[in-house]
Amino acid sequence: MSGAAGGSIATRSSDPVLDPVRALPFPEAALPILHNTQLRTNVAHATDIIQAKRARLVQEKSDWQALRTAAAAIRDNVLQNLGDYLEQFETNCIAAGGFVHWATDADEARRIILDLLRDENASEVIKIKTMTSAEIQLNPALEAAGIHPVETDLAELILQLGDDEPSHIVVPALHVNRFQVREIFARRMGLPNLADDPQALTAAARAHLRKKFLSVPAAISGANFLIAETGSVSIVESEGNGRMCLTLPRTLITLAGIEKVLPRYRDLEVMLQILARSATGERMNPYTSLWTGVVPNDGPQRFHVVLLDNGRSSILARPVERQTLRCIRCAACQNACPVYRQTGGHAYGSVYGGPIGAILTPQLMHLEHAQSLPYASSLCGACYEVCPVKINIPEVLIELRAQVTDIERKQATRVFDPMYLGMRVANTIFSSAGLFHLAQRLGRIALAPFTRKDGWIHSLPSLGSRWTVSRDLRGLSKQTFRDWWSVRQKEKP
Amino acid sequence: MRASLFIACYNDTLFPETGRAVVHLLERLGVNLDFNPGQTCCGQMHANTGFRAEAFSQAKRFVRLYQNAETVVIPSSSCVAMIRDQYPGLFAELGNDSLRNEFTALFPRVYELSEFLIDKLAVEDVGAYFPHRVTYHASCHGLRALHLGDRPFRLLSKVRGLELVPLANLDRCCGFGGTFSIKNAAVSSAMLETKLHDVLSTRAEFCAALDNSCLMHLGGALHRRSNPMRTIHLAQILACTGSTPAEAFA
Numbered sequence: 001m002s003g004a005a006g007g008s009i010a011t012r013s014s015d016p017v018l019d020p021v022r023a024l025p026f027p028e029a030a031l032p033i034l035h036n037t038q039l040r041t042n043v044a045h046a047t048d049i050i051q052a053k054r055a056r057l058v059q060e061k062s063d064w065q066a067l068r069t070a071a072a073a074i075r076d077n078v079l080q081n082l083g084d085y086l087e088q089f090e091t092n093c094i095a096a097g098g099f100v101h102w103a104t105d106a107d108e109a110r111r112i113i114l115d116l117l118r119d120e121n122a123s124e125v126i127k128i129k130t131m132t133s134a135e136i137q138l139n140p141a142l143e144a145a146g147i148h149p150v151e152t153d154l155a156e157l158i159l160q161l162g163d164d165e166p167s168h169i170v171v172p173a174l175h176v177n178r179f180q181v182r183e184i185f186a187r188r189m190g191l192p193n194l195a196d197d198p199q200a201l202t203a204a205a206r207a208h209l210r211k212k213f214l215s216v217p218a219a220i221s222g223a224n225f226l227i228a229e230t231g232s233v234s235i236v237e238s239e240g241n242g243r244m245c246l247t248l249p250r251t252l253i254t255l256a257g258i259e260k261v262l263p264r265y266r267d268l269e270v271m272l273q274i275l276a277r278s279a280t281g282e283r284m285n286p287y288t289s290l291w292t293g294v295v296p297n298d299g300p301q302r303f304h305v306v307l308l309d310n311g312r313s314s315i316l317a318r319p320v321e322r323q324t325l326r327c328i329r330c331a332a333c334q335n336a337c338p339v340y341r342q343t344g345g346h347a348y349g350s351v352y353g354g355p356i357g358a359i360l361t362p363q364l365m366h367l368e369h370a371q372s373l374p375y376a377s378s379l380c381g382a383c384y385e386v387c388p389v390k391i392n393i394p395e396v397l398i399e400l401r402a403q404v405t406d407i408e409r410k411q412a413t414r415v416f417d418p419m420y421l422g423m424r425v426a427n428t429i430f431s432s433a434g435l436f437h438l439a440q441r442l443g444r445i446a447l448a449p450f451t452r453k454d455g456w457i458h459s460l461p462s463l464g465s466r467w468t469v470s471r472d473l474r475g476l477s478k479q480t481f482r483d484w485w486s487v488r489q490k491e492k493p
Numbered sequence: 494m495r496a497s498l499f500i501a502c503y504n505d506t507l508f509p510e511t512g513r514a515v516v517h518l519l520e521r522l523g524v525n526l527d528f529n530p531g532q533t534c535c536g537q538m539h540a541n542t543g544f545r546a547e548a549f550s551q552a553k554r555f556v557r558l559y560q561n562a563e564t565v566v567i568p569s570s571s572c573v574a575m576i577r578d579q580y581p582g583l584f585a586e587l588g589n590d591s592l593r594n595e596f597t598a599l600f601p602r603v604y605e606l607s608e609f610l611i612d613k614l615a616v617e618d619v620g621a622y623f624p625h626r627v628t629y630h631a632s633c634h635g636l637r638a639l640h641l642g643d644r645p646f647r648l649l650s651k652v653r654g655l656e657l658v659p660l661a662n663l664d665r666c667c668g669f670g671g672t673f674s675i676k677n678a679a680v681s682s683a684m685l686e687t688k689l690h691d692v693l694s695t696r697a698e699f700c701a702a703l704d705n706s707c708l709m710h711l712g713g714a715l716h717r718r719s720n721p722m723r724t725i726h727l728a729q730i731l732a733c734t735g736s737t738p739a740e741a742f743a
Contacts, residue, residue, distance in 0.1 A: 027677050034683050320582075338666045342683040376677060378670025378684070379541060380633035398541060398579070405543030419672070423539060427547040430502065430533040431554070440506050456716055466675045470682035471713030474507065481505045481512035485528045 018134060018165045020365050023349025025372035030347040039175045043167070043344040046174045047335040053281025054332060054386070061277070070270045072390040075326035078261055079316060085228040085261045086307065092231025096293020098303040106136035109308050113138065113220065113253055114145050116304055120251050122218045124148045127156070128245040129235050130222030131169055131329065132255050132308060134351035135364070138220070149220075150212050152241040154205050161188040167345030167353060170279045170331040175344045209241060219245040219300070223256035224328070225271060226305070229264050232292040233305065236275060236285040246289050252300035258307050259325040271328065274388035278330035311364035320399045324359050326389040331356075333383035333393060339376055348373060355383035359396040367403055374400035418463045437482065444476040451475035495525045496609070497562040499555075501569040501705075502534040508705045514732035515568050515606065521732075522614060526566075531558050537575035540583070542672045549587045552580050556596050564602050566609045568728050570703050573605040574638035605635070606728060607644040607703060617647045623733045624654030627725075628697040630688075630711065632704035633666050645703060645727060652730060658695040665691075669710040685714050692722070699725045 017023045033039060058064050078085055090100040103109035117125055125142065127133065127149050142149045151160040155173035159166060162184040166172035173181070182196035185204050194204055221242065225234040233254050235242050246252060262271065268290075276285045294303050315321050334340045334354030345353025349370065350361040358377055362370040374397050383393040414420045429439045450457045457473040459465070467473060479487075496519065500512045519526050536551030555576070559565050567573050577600070584593045610616055629649060635641040649657050668674065668684025692700050692711060698721075702708050705726055712724035 027679065030677070030680050034679055040683075338668065338684050338687070339677075339680055342680055342687070374543075375673065376680075378633070378666050378668060378673045378681070380666035380670070381637035382633070382664065382666070385637055395578075395582075398543075401541070401543030402545040403543075405545070419542075419676070423542060423544050423547065426534075427539060427544070427550070430536075430547075430551050433531045433533055436502070436533045443506065458717075463675055466678035467713075469678050470685060470717065471710060472716040473709070473713055474716075476506060477509050479509060481500050481509035482528070482530055484509055484513060485516075486530070 017349060018346070018351050019137060020350045020361050020370040023370070026347055026349070026376040027372065029349055030343045033343050033347055038177075038180075039344055040342060042175050042177050044341055045177075046168075046171065047341055050171070050281055051335045054278060054335070055281075057277045057281050057283060061273075067270060067274050068388055068390050071274050071328075071388055072326060074262065074267050074270060075328075075389050076323075078263065079259065079322055079325055082258065082261070082313075082316065085263055086258060088228040088263075089226050089231055089261050090307075092229065093293060093305055094231070096231050097295075098231065098293045098305060101304060101306045103306055103308045103310070105310050106308075109136045109255065109306055109310070110138060110141045112306050113255065114141065114147075116251070116253055117142075117147050117218055118145075120218050120302075122147055122216075122251075124150060124212070124216045126150045126152050126212055126216045126219045126245050126249065128152050128219065128221050128242040129224075129237055130220060130255055131166070131172075131351050132222050132257055133220060134166060136255075136308065136310065138255075150209075150216065152209050152212065152245055153237070154202065154239055154241070157205055157209070158184060161185065165346065166351055168331060168334055169329050169345075169352065169354075169356075175346075209244075213241075213244040213248050217249055218251040218253070219249040220253045220255060221245060223254050223260050223305075224275070225268065226256055226261040227263075227265050227268075227290075228261050230292055232265070232290055234268065234288065234290045236272070237287045237289075238280065238285060240287050243287055243289055246291060247299045249300055251302040251304075253304045253306065255306045255308060258309055258312055259327075275328055275330055278332040278386065278388040311366060314366065315363050321359070321363060321396055323391045324356075324363060324396055326391055327356055327360065328389060329356075330388060332386040332388065333391075336382040336386045337377075338380060338382065339378065348376065355393045355397075356391070359391075359393055359400060362400055362404075367400070367407065371404045371408075374404060422463065437480075440476070440480050440482075444478075447476055494523065494564070494614070495527070496564040496566045497559060498526055498528050499532055499535070499559070499565050499567045499572070500528070501567060501572045503709075504569060504705055507709065508726065511568055511705055511726040511728055514726065514729040515566075517737065518619060518728055518732040519566070521734075522610075522616060522619060524614070529558055535572040535575050536583075537572055537579075538671055540575060540579050541670075545583070546587070548579070549583045552576075552583050552596075553588070553592060556580075556592065556599055559603075560595050560599055562599075562602065564604060564609070564613065565599070566604050566606060568606040568703070568726065569705065570605050570632055570635035570639050570641065571706060573603060573608075574634040576600075576603050578638055605639055605641065605703065607635075607641055607648060608639070610648060610731075611644045618651035619648065619731045621652040621731045621733050622654050622735045623652050623730045625698045626656045626658060626696070627699045627701050627730065628658045628660045628692065628695040629727075630660060630667065630692065630700055630702040630707055631663050632702055632707045635703050636664060641703070648727065648731060649701070655730070658697045660695055661691045662688075667707045667710050669707055671706070674710065685710060689714055693720065697722060699723050699730075701725050701727050701730055703727050 101112045139149045151157045158173045168174040186194045276282045340354040348357045358373040379394045455475045460468045536548035540548035667688040668681040674681040708724035
């Protein structure tokens, strides 16, 4: 990685568009990234480290599977009674001095937040731990309204200064290495002599952010959990910058998906254990903040919670897909995914990359966009194995593929699509052993012109070329198994 | 013991040597094996690509064909995973009561090959002789859907003459994923590259697995590089004895 130390380095693989409406289909978005060796090295290196830490800490918990089961049960109970818990949260949050706003979609959430900031006459706002704000494309809306957002999470700051976008839910700048960080900071903070060791880089970020913490009057946060019985909000983080945002400004706005609620304070016992171990491979995350409403003369004096639906309630009604909303955004599935390992998050065209993004984004888009994402998986099951709330991601992927297929097969343009044609022909062939046997023989004849003397196929036309792009295919044997069996049966005494 | 062989459509067509090896192996162990020529496909390709109605029609076909079988043995863990993980949902959604009952009755009698040997026949030493350096690729379906665990390793450890070389990152997918390898050819190829690095690092003569689908992927890349390492189904190794060498199933 030493070669990356000098000059200006592009951390972006291409032009990441984390907007499912405008993003390229996954296979096309992945292409330029696969040529970005530096990005792929960074992603593989970082995910390997987090995975190894996670594996060690999961192994030391003899009750890990019981914890997963308990966590899934807690989340399922929430989803089955979501309306009740949200109303409880609202009542208790208001009783503690907070305000609660309900946003049906991204547009309404942006409007609510903008109105609140205008009431504060804010020209700047500090932000912490809110992937959901990227889901609703909040930053461009803030800029357009003349309010400058300042990201205070170190990784988010790197991305903001580098004009880049998150590629991971927990470690958003996972695709950037420290030499690239040095280059961005040196350029954007005017520090030409900045060193590239982690201490120097964090010190530079701290000095840059401290001014903001002390002067900006409003903050926007995300939420890891909302507690229904107390009206509290919880955030976990590693750096302590979140705590600055949560305590120093006059006004705090928390944006949370409606599924983030937990019934009781004591549910955190289970959730915090599994979250830290799954997300960062730590027994406990360094900073766990938990606050309830407003305390006079201590911390923010105006506190707002914006509860965001944005497609979530439509997922609730669907029995297979509902488990998607158990997600606690630990990103263990991203770290374990062999597809994500090759591409990082940008190829998914949404702030939610990796396996969870492949099921969540198309559903948030009501399958009108991001239809390629359910196919961005080899169905290897590594995501399901590590998921701390037992989301059977392969099962949901297959369910969504069926829905995408049901939509697409009705479209006239698909009638002669080679994949659809092939699937229909294959179905007819598999419906009869006689046809199958005939197809085996015809297949051998059809492939004969492509089969070399050594019995292997090196190049195929049409869809087959996508196989032979990197692999040969052994030509069909002269005798199928069923032919061999039938000869053998006849020869038997 | 009677058993019905479901060979799987792609083994039948592309890897008949695996089927021949399974027959030799199981008959040597005293199994009375039959092959129903009415069989075609389990429906996995259609199901995993989103063609649910088509997958269901093949699932129905499978259940009707084997409803009277004492035991069904399948030398392909992904097909067994299809039956275990996806048939219940398909029959619950699209099937009627009698179909569901037929499937429920058949379900516990379907075995993947290494399960059949170890769980049903209670044999680890099948009397095989294979004097070669071998590494084992645990296919994702075998590993995470069927939880085959150490079954393949127990079988391999009893093969005389065989030197087993551990494969690094055993739990990582080779990138095949059925139609994934076509729909996402570039990403699939990149995953294959990563896997191949680990496989080649073993310097084994053979890369073995319980799924010819992964082996088709790995073997195709090995051949593209003119690499002498060969892929082989575990059944072919287990079928080899001093008197029936590997060439018999090549």
